[in-house]
Amino acid sequence: MYSFLxxxxxxxxKFDVRHFPKQPASLYxxxxxxxxIGGKRVRxxxxxxxxxxxxxxxxxxxxxxTAIELxxxxxxxxxxxxxxxxxxxxxxxxxxxxxEATALLAGDVMFAQAYDYLTHIDLSYVxxxxxxxxxxxxxxxxxxxxxxxFEQMQNVSSDEYIHMITLKTSVLLAASLQLGAILxxxxxxxxxQLYAFGKNLxxxxxxxxxxxxxxxxxxxxxxxxxxxxxxxxxxxxxxHAKEVANDAQKKEIDTLLELNAADKVQxxxxxxxxxxxxxxxxxxxxxxxxxxxxxxxxxxxLSARKKPLHDLAVYLMERES
Amino acid sequence: MYSFLxxxxxxxxKFDVRHFPKQPASLYxxxxxxxxIGGKRVRxxxxxxxxxxxxxxxxxxxxxxTAIELxxxxxxxxxxxxxxxxxxxxxxxxxxxxxEATALLAGDVMFAQAYDYLTHIDLSYVxxxxxxxxxxxxxxxxxxxxxxxFEQMQNVSSDEYIHMITLKTSVLLAASLQLGAILxxxxxxxxxQLYAFGKNLxxxxxxxxxxxxxxxxxxxxxxxxxxxxxxxxxxxxxxHAKEVANDAQKKEIDTLLELNAADKVQxxxxxxxxxxxxxxxxxxxxxxxxxxxxxxxxxxxLSARKKPLHDLAVYLMERES
Numbered sequence: 001m002y003s004f005l006x007x008x009x010x011x012x013x014k015f016d017v018r019h020f021p022k023q024p025a026s027l028y029x030x031x032x033x034x035x036x037i038g039g040k041r042v043r044x045x046x047x048x049x050x051x052x053x054x055x056x057x058x059x060x061x062x063x064x065x066t067a068i069e070l071x072x073x074x075x076x077x078x079x080x081x082x083x084x085x086x087x088x089x090x091x092x093x094x095x096x097x098x099x100e101a102t103a104l105l106a107g108d109v110m111f112a113q114a115y116d117y118l119t120h121i122d123l124s125y126v127x128x129x130x131x132x133x134x135x136x137x138x139x140x141x142x143x144x145x146x147x148x149x150f151e152q153m154q155n156v157s158s159d160e161y162i163h164m165i166t167l168k169t170s171v172l173l174a175a176s177l178q179l180g181a182i183l184x185x186x187x188x189x190x191x192x193q194l195y196a197f198g199k200n201l202x203x204x205x206x207x208x209x210x211x212x213x214x215x216x217x218x219x220x221x222x223x224x225x226x227x228x229x230x231x232x233x234x235x236x237x238x239x240h241a242k243e244v245a246n247d248a249q250k251k252e253i254d255t256l257l258e259l260n261a262a263d264k265v266q267x268x269x270x271x272x273x274x275x276x277x278x279x280x281x282x283x284x285x286x287x288x289x290x291x292x293x294x295x296x297x298x299x300x301x302l303s304a305r306k307k308p309l310h311d312l313a314v315y316l317m318e319r320e321s
Numbered sequence: 322m323y324s325f326l327x328x329x330x331x332x333x334x335k336f337d338v339r340h341f342p343k344q345p346a347s348l349y350x351x352x353x354x355x356x357x358i359g360g361k362r363v364r365x366x367x368x369x370x371x372x373x374x375x376x377x378x379x380x381x382x383x384x385x386x387t388a389i390e391l392x393x394x395x396x397x398x399x400x401x402x403x404x405x406x407x408x409x410x411x412x413x414x415x416x417x418x419x420x421e422a423t424a425l426l427a428g429d430v431m432f433a434q435a436y437d438y439l440t441h442i443d444l445s446y447v448x449x450x451x452x453x454x455x456x457x458x459x460x461x462x463x464x465x466x467x468x469x470x471f472e473q474m475q476n477v478s479s480d481e482y483i484h485m486i487t488l489k490t491s492v493l494l495a496a497s498l499q500l501g502a503i504l505x506x507x508x509x510x511x512x513x514q515l516y517a518f519g520k521n522l523x524x525x526x527x528x529x530x531x532x533x534x535x536x537x538x539x540x541x542x543x544x545x546x547x548x549x550x551x552x553x554x555x556x557x558x559x560x561h562a563k564e565v566a567n568d569a570q571k572k573e574i575d576t577l578l579e580l581n582a583a584d585k586v587q588x589x590x591x592x593x594x595x596x597x598x599x600x601x602x603x604x605x606x607x608x609x610x611x612x613x614x615x616x617x618x619x620x621x622x623l624s625a626r627k628k629p630l631h632d633l634a635v636y637l638m639e640r641e642s
Contacts, residue, residue, distance in 0.1 A: 027466035078429060082422040101403040101469055104425065105462050108399060111432060112458040119451045126447050130440045137433040141426050145348035148422055 001052055001305065004312045007045045011065060015044070019070065019113055030098040031106040031113075034073050037089050042316075043176045044069040049312065050180025050194055053305050060121035060183050064129060068176050070114040071133070075140055077107035082148065111137075121183070128182055136175040143168025150234050158239045162203060170202025177309075193299045197309070200292035205316050207285040210235040212320065214269060215278050220320040226265030232257050236284070238268075241277045249275065289317050322373055322626065325633045328366045332386060336365070340391065340434055351419040352427040352434075355394050358410050363637075364497045365390040370630055371501025371515055374622055381442035381504050385450060389497050391435040392454070396461055398428040403469065432458075442504070449503055457496040464489025471555050479560045483524060491523025498630075514620045518630070521613035526637050528606040531556040533641065535590060536599050541641040547586030553578050557605070558598050559589075565596050610638050 002010070019035065020028035044065035051061035079085075080093040081103055087093060095103035118130055146164040150156045177198040181191045212221055213228045214237055228235050242253060249271050256268050272278060292313060296306055323331070340356065341349035365386035372382035400406075401414040402424055408414060416424035439451055467485040471477045498519040502512045533542055534549045535558055549556045563574060570592050577589050593599060613634060617627055 024463055024466050024470065026470050027463060078425055082425060102466065104399055104403060105466050108428075108432070109459050109462045111429070112455050112462070115436060115451060116455045119448050119455065123444065123448060127440050127444060130436060130451075134433050134437045134440065138430050141430045141433070142345055142348060145345050145423065145426050149345065149347050 001308055002048075003308050004045055004049070004315065007048045007052075007308075008041050011041050011044050011048065011062075011069075012038075014062060015041070015066060015069060019066075020109065026098075027102060027105055027109065030094055030102050031110050033097065034077055034088075034094050034106075035070075037091055039089070041069060043072050043172055046173055046176035046198065047180040049309055050177035051184045052180070053194070053299065053301055053309065054181060054184030054186050054190075058183060060125065061180055063117045063120050064179050064183065065176075067114040067117040067133065068172070068179070070110050070117070071137065072172065074107045074110040074114065075144070077103055077110065079144060081107075082144065125183060129179060132175055132179060132182070136171050139167045139171045143171075155242070156234055156239055158236060158243060161234065161236060161239050165203060165206045166199060169206055170199045173202040173205075174198030187300075190299050190301070193295045197292050197295035197299070197313075200288045200295060201313055201316065204285050204288035204292060207236050207281055207288065208317060208319070210237055211278070211281045211285065214272060217320055222321045226269070229265045229268045230260075237272055237277050237281055240280055241272055241275050244275050244277075244280075245271065285317070289313070322629055323369075324629050325366055325370070325636065328369045328373075328629075329362050332362050332365050332369065332383075332390075333359075335383060336362070336387060336390060340387075341430065347419075348423060348426055348430065351415055351423050352431050354418065355398055355409075355415050355427075356391075358412055360410070362390060364393050364493055367494055367497035367519065367633075368501040370633065371498035372505045373501070374515070374620065374626055374630065375502060375505030375507050375511075379504060381446065382501055384438045384441050385500050385504065386497075388435040388438040388454070389493070389500070391431050391438070392458065393493065395428045395431040395435065396465070398424055398431065400465060402428075403465065446504060450500055453496055453500060453503070457492050460488045460492045464492075476563070477555055477560055479557060479564060482555065482557060482560050486524060486527045487520060490527055491520045494523040494526075495519030508621075511620050511622070514616045518613050518616035518620070518634075521609045521616060522634055522637065525606050525609035525613060528557050528602055528609065529638060529640070531558050532599070532602045532606065535593060538641055543642045547590070550586045550589045551581075557602055558593055561601055562593055562596050562598050565598075565601075566592065570596065606638070610634070 015035070018032060020031050022028065047065040047068055048057055048061055051057050076088065077094045080088060081095045081100055085093050086096050093103070094106055098106070114133075115130070118133060119126065121129060143164055143166070146160075147168055150161075150164065174195040175198070178191050178195040181194050186194070210228065213223070213235070214226060216225055218225050224230075227233075228238075238253075242250065245253060252267070253271060256264055256271075261267065293310070296309055296313070299306065336356070339353060341352050343349065368386040368389055369378055369382055372378050397409065398415045401409060402416045402421055406414050407417050414424075415427055419427070435454075436451070439454060440447065442450060464485055464487070467481075468489055471482070471485065495516040496519070499512050499516040502515050507515070531549065534544070534556070535547060537546055539546050545551075548554075549559075559574075563571065566574060573588070574592060577585055577592075582588065614631070617630055617634070620627065
């Protein structure tokens with residue numbers, strides 16, 4: 001069995017090819033561009049790991065892993081257009097480099113190309129695989145829409161936020177694992193446990209993301225601490241702070257959100273700490289992390305086979321950047 | 322056997338349902354909105370007609386017809402964003418009504434939903450159907466990209482334009498017919514003839530479109546005559562005029578394209594007529610129309626079965642709006 005990093009390397013080697021025709025270069029170079037930027041390839045590796053949990057990695061799992069990574073990049077291209085993001089992983093986003101219209105189309109062809117890989121798998125799995133892929137695709141779009149809706153709303157509860165983040169990021173992790181499991185011949189119950197593992201892990205991962213942005217170690221965290229606070233991003237931390245703050249704190253939060261004071265980050269962090277948002281976030285993360293581990297525990301295969309997935313969960317949860 | 326109009330009515334009745342979940346309404350209402358605007362439903366009916374050419378319309382053909390119409394509307398939503406079009410069929414475009422970000426996502430979920438319908442068909446056809454659907458999807462995107470590239474180019478030949486229009490509009494018509502034929506159990510050769518029929522008919526249709534915009538009867542043509550000229554659109558007519566005009570005419574064309582003179586349409590039409598662009602366009606249309614009819618002729622089924630498709634071709638070619 002392989003570790004996450006070993007599979008990520010193997011995937012990278014196989015994935016590092018041109019996935020599109022040469023012409024029209026104005027379209028396909030834009031599509032290929034984002035794939036070359038790289039990434040952790042967590043989702044496709046989850047397909048492979050979900051597959052290996054039940055036996056040797058089969059050739060269809062590589063096809064589906066490729067489809068998942070293409071889908072993920074399609075959604076990144078379109079999200080970046082919607083969010084008007086200038087940079088991704090330190091380089092210009094597709095629409096910044098190639099224009100919005102081409103970026104939109106590059107996303108579209110990438111989505112179609114993902115389906116192309118899915119049609120190459122064993123016929124007996126095609127319908128089940130494409131169905132889960134479709135459902136997940138639509139959920140990811142729903143998550144992005146709800147996220148945009150939140151930006152226009154005054155009050156969002158942390159429960160609503162969890163629902164949004166589940167759709168926007170967790171279901172793809174969960175589905176990747178399940179797709180691998182399906183191809184590994186897993187039974188329905190094992191598939192569902194693995195899906196739940198991915199879903200809970202994804203939520204815990206996002207809480208960790210929000211936490212690190214506010215409370216991470218500046219020397220280890222790759223980005224500027226407090227970036228979410230500066231951007232008024234509705235994170236787990238902000239939403240919970242608004243739920244538990246007293247009237248004076250609430251007023252201060254609203255003032256901080258309206259103005260861009262020089263000490264905005266510092267002041268918001270003080271409120272977070274006064275409201276014990278940091279402790280709450282840690283506990284919430286633990287809750288989902290433990291639920292994920294329990295799901296993994298409940299998958300009916302030998303414990304030894306679960307080690308790589310267990311290690312992955314630990315790695316994702318203990319990261320400091 | 323049914324006529325185009327009968328099938329269009331039957332399709333409309335079946336298609337007139339909600340294709341998406343209720344929530345999030347902010348996303349799915351936008352997607353449903355464009356479907357309710359209506360349209361001629363030419364492409365889905367071509368699936369049904371391609372299917373009926375080989376026997377009774379089977380239930381899978383309805384699924385594929387629905388997928389094709391969803392795909393077509395997905396591409397309309399995204400094209401309208403790219404073209405910054407305020408109106409479609411006289412009503413606000415999706416992005417005008419719901420904002421660009423939501424329109425982009427509404428297109429994406431519609432594309433995914435199209436695949437959902439494709440997975441519901443008989444397993445023995447799934448791979449072949451989805452493969453052709455994928456190829457066609459990518460070609461439509463390529464066509465749109467090449468069309469946008471043309472806007473930035475000084476010189477485009479009419480051959481390049483035909484290539485673009487083939488990808489942007491004809492292949493979808495062609496594939497719709499072939500998809501129906503596949504589900505009808507047609508042999509490879511019949512499938513290819515039908516595909517060629519749709520492709521040639523699509524090109525003839527587009528030439529007719531460009532022709533009517535310039536030379537149509539104002540009383541019968543639904544839109545303003547000369548709309549393409551006012552918008553400096555690179556049509557068959559303009560590209561050919563630039564190819565055959567003498568130096569003085571070329572200079573006048575360039576001046577007309579640069580300035581927006583009050584008599585721009587009238588002056589451009591004079592050049593078109595002096596260059597016999599109208600006659601050329603009629604001949605070119607006839608060439609593709611005849612090629613299409615020959616393709617239909619060559620499909621090895623009883624002539625009587627071809628009548629509805631033949632009537633459709635006549636109807637599309639003799640329209641005046």
